[in-house]
Amino acid sequence: MQxxxxxxxxxxxxxxxxxxxxxxxxxxxxxxxxxxxxxxxRGADGAVPPSKRIxxxxxxxxxxxxxxxxxxxxDPAVQLLAVSDVDRVRRxxxxxxxxxxxxxxxARGTYRGCDAVNDFREVLARPDLDAVVIVTPDHWHTxxxxxxxxxxxxxxxEKPITLKIEEGRRLVEAVRRYGRxxxxxxxxxxxxxxxxxxxxxxxxxxxxxxxxxxxxxKTSAAGQSSMVPFNPDLAAEPVPDGLDWDLxxxxxxxxxxxxxxHRNPMPGVVPWTFCEDFGVAAVTNxxxxxxxxxxxxxxxxxxxxxxxxxxxxxxxxTLTCKYANGTLLHHxxxxxxxxxxxxxxxxxxxxxxxFGGLFVGERGWLTSMYGGGQVEGAPDxxxxxxxxxxxxxxxxxxxxxxxxxxxxRSRRQPSxxxxxxxxxxxLGHLVIIGYRCGRSLKWDPAxxxxxxDDEANRMxxxxxxxxxxx
Numbered sequence: 001m002q003x004x005x006x007x008x009x010x011x012x013x014x015x016x017x018x019x020x021x022x023x024x025x026x027x028x029x030x031x032x033x034x035x036x037x038x039x040x041x042r043g044a045d046g047a048v049p050p051s052k053r054i055x056x057x058x059x060x061x062x063x064x065x066x067x068x069x070x071x072x073x074x075d076p077a078v079q080l081l082a083v084s085d086v087d088r089v090r091r092x093x094x095x096x097x098x099x100x101x102x103x104x105x106x107a108r109g110t111y112r113g114c115d116a117v118n119d120f121r122e123v124l125a126r127p128d129l130d131a132v133v134i135v136t137p138d139h140w141h142t143x144x145x146x147x148x149x150x151x152x153x154x155x156x157x158e159k160p161i162t163l164k165i166e167e168g169r170r171l172v173e174a175v176r177r178y179g180r181x182x183x184x185x186x187x188x189x190x191x192x193x194x195x196x197x198x199x200x201x202x203x204x205x206x207x208x209x210x211x212x213x214x215x216x217x218k219t220s221a222a223g224q225s226s227m228v229p230f231n232p233d234l235a236a237e238p239v240p241d242g243l244d245w246d247l248x249x250x251x252x253x254x255x256x257x258x259x260x261x262h263r264n265p266m267p268g269v270v271p272w273t274f275c276e277d278f279g280v281a282a283v284t285n286x287x288x289x290x291x292x293x294x295x296x297x298x299x300x301x302x303x304x305x306x307x308x309x310x311x312x313x314x315x316x317x318t319l320t321c322k323y324a325n326g327t328l329l330h331h332x333x334x335x336x337x338x339x340x341x342x343x344x345x346x347x348x349x350x351x352x353x354x355f356g357g358l359f360v361g362e363r364g365w366l367t368s369m370y371g372g373g374q375v376e377g378a379p380d381x382x383x384x385x386x387x388x389x390x391x392x393x394x395x396x397x398x399x400x401x402x403x404x405x406x407x408x409r410s411r412r413q414p415s416x417x418x419x420x421x422x423x424x425x426x427l428g429h430l431v432i433i434g435y436r437c438g439r440s441l442k443w444d445p446a447x448x449x450x451x452x453d454d455e456a457n458r459m460x461x462x463x464x465x466x467x468x469x470x
Contacts, residue, residue, distance in 0.1 A: 053079040054078050054079070054130050055078075055081050055129050055130045056078055056079070056080055056129070056131045057080070057082040057126075057132050057133070058072060058083050058094065058133050058135065059084045059085075059133065060084070061087075061093070062085075062090065062266060062270075064269060065133075068133050068135050069094055069098070072401075073097065073102065074101065077405060081112065081113075081115065081128065082116075082123050082126070083098065084118070084122075084123045085116075086118060086244040086245075088241075088242030089264050094114075094116065098114035099114060119244075124147055124151040125151070130154060131408060132144075132148050134157040135158050137272050137278045138163050139250065139251060139277060140250055140251070141160070141161050141163070142161065142162050142167040142170065142171050143468060145161065146171055146174040149174045149180045149182075154180050155181070155182045155183070156404050157182070157184060157185060159184055159186050159289065159424070160288040162426075162429070163462065164459075164460060165429045166460045167461070167462075167470065168425060169448060170470050171418060171422060175418040176418070179411075181408050181411065181413075182414070183403070183407070183414040183416060184416040184418070184420060184424070186416050186421070186424060188289045188370050189293055189400070190399050190403065190415055191370065191394065191395065191398045192389075192390070192393075193375060193388060193389075193390055193391065193392070193393040193394070194356065197366060197375055197388075198296050198297040198368060200366070200386050201298070201359050201366065205366075206360075207361045210360055210362070213331075213332055213338050213342070213357060214290045214291075214329065214331060214332070214356070214358075215282075215290070215332060215334070215335070216287060216333065217334075219273065221274035221275075228276070228436055229276035229280055230275075230276055231275055231276055231277060232275075234255075234258040234260055234261075236257065237256070237258050238257070239257045240264070248261075249465070251464040251465050252277040253465060254465060255277065270285065280425075280428060280432065283428030286354050287427075288424050289354075289355040289356070290354070290355055290356050291427040292420065292421075293355070293368050294329065294368070295424060295427065297359065298323065300423075302419055302420065302423060303423065303446075304323075304430070305323050306444070306445065307440065307441070307442055308322075308430050308431065308433070310434055310437070312439060312440075313439070316330060318330055318337065318341065319331045321431070329357075330342065331431060335351035335358075346378075351367065352369065352371075353371040353372025353373065354369060354370065355370045356370055357369070363379075364377060364381075370393045374391035375393070400415070426448075429460075430443060432459075436459065437453075448460075
């Protein structure tokens with residue numbers, strides 16, 4: 001097994017078809033909807049010829065990866081060439097789904113085939129591959145993304161794209177050094193209703209924003225619960241047949257296999273997130289989505305807070321982040337605390353949902369949550385000004401993947417690039433460090449360091465298990 005610094009990741013030459021993708025930029029930019037393929041790229045029967053499709057591999061086919069796989073094989077402008085997973089059951093099922101989806105191509109004799117691959121390095125070494133979609137546990141996100149960038153692949157990586165703050169800057173540098181198109185998987189940003197809410201707040205529709213609220217809940221596992229991810233003592237169990245557990249653990253500290261981390265059938269979306277060596281708990285589960293939406297609405301998507309105020313300091317009852325302009329971001333365990341602890345909205349206000357936040361400004365308040373029904377706010381005048389076509393956000397209306405595909409052709413920056421993904425993940429990492437230190441901290445978002453706090457600064461990074469490197 002070779003580490004990620006192996007020469008195979010130093011770069012892969014591009015084929016002539018890549019030249020087509022760059023050359024098609026002008027035509028693609030004129031397309032009204034990013035998922036619509038220009039007529040000039042279609043064959044006689046309206047299908048996109050295989051030679052002109054964006055070739056993609058899926059790395060990780062857990063619960064989230066299953067959704068990505070179906071999105072990829074349903075797009076006529078995309079060709080899925082490989083499903084890579086360290087679990088034989090999952091990768092073989094992924095190949096089966098792809099083969100069924102491409103039945104028409106098979107009948108026409110144009111099917112290129114979809115491979116089931118255990119080791120992602122075999123995928124990255126392929127010269128016929130344009131891009132990868134990374135849907136692994138969190139501890140693999142940054143190493144895999146950097147390896148993909150070195151191999152000349154464009155990247156879609158699920159959130160959060162990092163496990164630690166320092167990894168994020170390394171990832172941003174690698175994506176830019178190798179000229180790749182990187183999309184962070186924070187799809188809620190791409191829902192039209194949420195975009196309208198963010199744009200309204202961003203242009204001052206609520207006046208000066210005084211406070212923002214978002215959820216931060218406890219993580220539970222093995223009879224324990226914590227505000228931050230942790231490492232419970234789990235008994236070693238036999239590794240299931242067909243699972244490459246050593247590669248699953250990869251760059252993380254070694255943990256013997258336990259079904260709480262991984263099993264078939266899949267027990268949930270991301271069961272391993274409680275473990276601090278594999279995931280980031282609330283950051284993984286929902287906070288990275290909320291951070292992306294909130295910081296975009298505040299105009300802070302390429303920066304971050306300047307203080308992390310721990311409740312032990314007495315200033316606020318829950319952990320709070322303060323931005324340079326004075327805006328406060330309060331983390332609450334439930335929406336009820338917005339009323340009971342902060343009295344920020346009327347008791348009659350309906351607050352529900354997740355993956356977003358509640359903005360309180362000089363002119364009123366407004367929500368950007370998904371999963372709890374329609375957007376709420378007051379006074380009614382703000383909705384007249386926004387003129388929202390639909391107040392209930394719909395996940396199916398997002399164009400997040402389509403935007404990435406469009407940018408692969410145009411070589412433009414997608415809606416949630418590497419810097420934005422890094423900054424949204426970092427906000428969650430800052431909250432975790434604040435909880436772990438148990439005290440308030442000062443943060444320099446430009447230098448990405450804590451001011452005068454060596455202990456906190458040591459928490460910004462992690463060591464990788466040999467032979468893996470960034």
